[in-house]
Amino acid sequence: DQQVKQNSPSLSVQEGRISILNCDYTNSMFDYFLWYKKYPAEGPTFLISISSIKDKNEDGRFTVFLNKSAKHLSLHIVPSQPGDSAVYFCAASAPYGGATNKLIFGTGTLLAVQP
């Protein structure tokens, strides 16, 4: 049972354009969402997060949008740069006082930014 889904295995965009990566989830108990970026042979690195009490969070070129009613979130990268080429994982958690803060990951989307 895949609770966090990234339905696009790959995405190719031109440098300078917008990259939009999508993620859907099924568990309404999730209330914190994160995006991680992963280069080959390295561990995932944190990119940006959003709490369920918000619908948007922005950090420089990266913006995450959350639509709770649709159980959908998206990561926008503007403008895209070749160094953004990596696998992007969406992750969700249901943190509540003293709990595990276990993250459930999607299967990832490989972003290729063409120069």
Add this chain to the structure above:
Amino acid sequence: DTGVSQNPRHKITKRGQNVTFRCDPISEHNRLYWYRQTLGQGPEFLTYFQNEAQLEKSRLLSDRFSAERPKGSFSTLEIQRTEQGDSAMYLCASSLALNFDRAWYGYTFGSGTRLTVV
């Protein structure tokens, strides 16, 4: 650099052998996690420690797997009688507890140990 350190980076072992991986978390982080990632999949939760206590284990963690975190510092993950299906990237991560008053930055992952069972 005070990131999460994992050793070894790569391990090739014969089926049936035992292997042990080590993780050194960020020193001030009290939470430590082990995840496993196979090709084409996202990381899957294996187990979680808060300080030295192992508080949760996934169904993925069969009896052949054991993890420890003595004194709440480094952690080890041991796989006994390895099988070819154990071949994966084993990721360790650490974090502080979530504080609802500020943004949570999730975990800090190590670079992982890639296990190949032949």
